[in-house]
Amino acid sequence: MVQIEQDILGKNDQYAGANRSWFQAQGILALNLVSSPGSGKTSLLTRSIQDLKDRYPLAVIEGDQQTSHDADRIRATGVPALQINTGKGCHLDAHMIGHAIESLPLAPRSLLFIENVGNLVCPAAFDLGEAHKVAILSVTEGEDKPLKYPDMFHAADLMLLNKIDLLPYLDFDVEQCIGYARRVNPSIQVLQVSARSGEGLEAWYAWLGERMAG
Amino acid sequence: MVQIEQDILGKNDQYAGANRSWFQAQGILALNLVSSPGSGKTSLLTRSIQDLKDRYPLAVIEGDQQTSHDADRIRATGVPALQINTGKGCHLDAHMIGHAIESLPLAPRSLLFIENVGNLVCPAAFDLGEAHKVAILSVTEGEDKPLKYPDMFHAADLMLLNKIDLLPYLDFDVEQCIGYARRVNPSIQVLQVSARSGEGLEAWYAWLGERMAG
Numbered sequence: 480m481v482q483i484e485q486d487i488l489g490k491n492d493q494y495a496g497a498n499r500s501w502f503q504a505q506g507i508l509a510l511n512l513v514s515s516p517g518s519g520k521t522s523l524l525t526r527s528i529q530d531l532k533d534r535y536p537l538a539v540i541e542g543d544q545q546t547s548h549d550a551d552r553i554r555a556t557g558v559p560a561l562q563i564n565t566g567k568g569c570h571l572d573a574h575m576i577g578h579a580i581e582s583l584p585l586a587p588r589s590l591l592f593i594e595n596v597g598n599l600v601c602p603a604a605f606d607l608g609e610a611h612k613v614a615i616l617s618v619t620e621g622e623d624k625p626l627k628y629p630d631m632f633h634a635a636d637l638m639l640l641n642k643i644d645l646l647p648y649l650d651f652d653v654e655q656c657i658g659y660a661r662r663v664n665p666s667i668q669v670l671q672v673s674a675r676s677g678e679g680l681e682a683w684y685a686w687l688g689e690r691m692a693g
Numbered sequence: 694m695v696q697i698e699q700d701i702l703g704k705n706d707q708y709a710g711a712n713r714s715w716f717q718a719q720g721i722l723a724l725n726l727v728s729s730p731g732s733g734k735t736s737l738l739t740r741s742i743q744d745l746k747d748r749y750p751l752a753v754i755e756g757d758q759q760t761s762h763d764a765d766r767i768r769a770t771g772v773p774a775l776q777i778n779t780g781k782g783c784h785l786d787a788h789m790i791g792h793a794i795e796s797l798p799l800a801p802r803s804l805l806f807i808e809n810v811g812n813l814v815c816p817a818a819f820d821l822g823e824a825h826k827v828a829i830l831s832v833t834e835g836e837d838k839p840l841k842y843p844d845m846f847h848a849a850d851l852m853l854l855n856k857i858d859l860l861p862y863l864d865f866d867v868e869q870c871i872g873y874a875r876r877v878n879p880s881i882q883v884l885q886v887s888a889r890s891g892e893g894l895e896a897w898y899a900w901l902g903e904r905m906a907g
Contacts, residue, residue, distance in 0.1 A: 483697065515730040516813050516842060517834025544814060546840050567844070569783060569814035597841070599730050600758060600783035600812055619833035619856070620731025626760050627811070628730060630781070642833070648862050 491605055494573035498580065498608025506588040508690050511609035513631060515624070516597030518617040519641045521549045523674040524592055528556045531684060535691055536586035540579045540593045542571040549594065559584050570601035573608055590691060599628035610690065611635075617642040618649060622656035629663040637668045639683065644673040705819055708787035712794065712822025720802040722904050725823035727845060729838070730811030732831040733855045735763045737888040738806055742770045745898060749905055750800035754793045754807045756785040763808065773798050784815035787822055804905060813842035824904065825849075831856040832863060836870035843877040851882045853897065858887040 502509045514520050521541075528537055539560040541549040550562035561583045563575050576593065585591065593609060595602040614635035616624055619642055625632040632638065638660050640653065657669050670686065672679035716723045728734050735755075742751055753774040755763040764776035775797045777789050790807065799805065807823060809816040828849035830838055833856055839846040846852065852874050854867065871883050884900065886893035 515811065515834075516838055517729055517831070519835075543841050545843050546837070548837055548840070567814075567818065569812070596814065597729065598783070598812055598814055600781075600810065601815070604781065617731070617833065619831065619859070620729075621733075623760070623762055624730055626762070627757050629759050645833070645859070645862055648859060 488604060491573050494577050495606035495608040498573055498576055501580070502591070502608060502610070505585070507585060507591055508589075508687075509591040509593060509607070509609045511593045511595060511602070511607050511612045512615060513595045513599070513602045513612055513635065514597060514615035515599055515617075515620060518597070518615045518620065519674055520594055520597070520615050521552055523615060523639065523641060523672065524594060525552055525556060526674045526677070526680070527592075527683070528553065528558050530680065531590070531687070532556065532558055534688075536589040538583055538585050538589055538591050540571075540576065540583065540591070542575075542594060542596045544568070544596060565596055569596060569598050570605050571595050571607060572605050576607045588691075590687065599624065599631045603628075603630040603634050611637060613637045613639060615639045615641050616656070618646055618651045618653070618656075622652050622659060625656070625660040625663050632660050632667065633664045635664065635667060637670065637686065640669060640671045642673060642675070643671045643678060644676040702818060705787050708791050709820035709822040712787055712790055715794070716805070716822060716824070719799070721799060721805055722803075722901075723805040723807060723821070723823045725807045725809060725816070725821050725826045726829060727809045727813070727816045727826055727849065728811060728829035729813050729831075729834060732811070732829045732834065733888055734808055734811070734829050735766055737829060737853065737855055737886065738808060739766055739770060740888045740891070740894070741806075741897070741901075742767065742772050744894065745804070745901070746770065746772060748902075750803040752797055752799050752803055752805050754785075754790065754797065754805070756789075756808060756810045758782070758810060779810055783810060783812050784819050785809050785821060786819050790821045802905075804901065813838065813845045817842075817844040817848045825851060827851045827853060829853045829855050830870070832860055832865045832867070832870075836866050836873060839870070839874040839877050846874050846881065847878045849878065849881060851884065851900065854883060854885045856887060856889070857885045857892060858890040
């Protein structure tokens with residue numbers, strides 16, 4: 480089994496390398512958004528697109544086991560979106576992304592959001608060729624998630640702590656959660672946001688802006 | 694890859710069958726609790742144990758990628774709990790459960806809760822030998838999860854809609870969510886609960902009581 484796993488990951492890494500080279504050549508910033516189901520990834524993405532679509536060319540690849548709801552929600556904003564249904568699969572892989580970028584209209588110097596399948600385990604191991612993994616954790620999920628799913632928080636460069644508008648109604652310790660995330664990944668950046676209230680979104684857009692300029 | 698998957702699932706089903714026979718011979722009701730990370734499974738379980746430990750012999754098997762936090766939380770209630778760390782793995786399997794029941798003190802006619810790894814994809818395919826899968830979905834996660842992760846909600850006999858104390862602060866349509874769950878599984882039972890406020894828990898305990906008597 481270990482040999483099979485190595486073969487699969489080795490093959491994935493080859494595809495991911497090809498995607499990464501292509502993104503760099505085109506000046507495209509690709510982000511791999513990872514989280515639990517229900518962390519609010521798609522709502523955050525929809526709101527971010529509304530706020531950013533006049534600043535950069537945008538595009539979205541959506542991963543889900545089934546349905547094209549999320550791509551439909553994105554396309555309603557006027558931004559091109561492609562849905563990948565993984566069926567039984569628990570994550571996107573680099574080969575899927577390679578096919579997606581063949582069919583998605585992607586302008587040079589675009590910002591490409593790849594919304595992975597909602598899952599804090601499997602997507603951690605599969606490089607898609609992205610510049611950064613961004614982990615979204617909602618404050619309704621409990622402080623301990625970075626410790627329980629360390630591979631994911633170790634692999635992410637940024638953690639967006641989402642749904643902070645709900646903090647008054649929850650027993651959630653923000654500092655403890657950030658401490659746990661730094662325990663598995665001392666260099667992880669953390670931004671507190673609410674896709675509903677808009678709080679914290681400017682800092683997220685600034686983070687994106689730095690990387691789009693870079 | 695399809696052949697490998699069939700071999701793995703075939704082997705798992707053999708172990709699951711052995712577990713199921715043993716549970717039946719001992720009169721043990723084994724439940725496989727599945728959900729996203731952060732749905733409140735462990736809090737619901739801790740509260741249920743407090744309320745039920747004088748009614749039945751109880752035991753818990755906890756699955757997590759890492760940490761033994763959850764088993765520690767359960768053991769603090771005085772009930773035996775065994776933690777399985779899956780490492781890179783995204784679900785428990787029947788072989789792990791077979792080993793766990795060798796080392797866990799399990800009285801005849803016990804109620805055994807198996808808390809799977811927080812993941813709405815992978816645990817759906819792996820029978821552990823349980824009598825029922827119980828899917829916990831929190832109302833913070835959005836109505837669409839049964840459609841996006843249909844295998845899991847198809848495999849579950851009961852959906853516990855958790856954290857209903859937060860409904861006043863959310864845009865969550867309970868009836869729509871239940872409708873989506875019934876679309877993928879017309880016979881699924883649904884109970885609305887809050888581990889924090891205690892609302893709905895008596896109906897959940899009644900559901901358990903019927904099956905403990907059966």
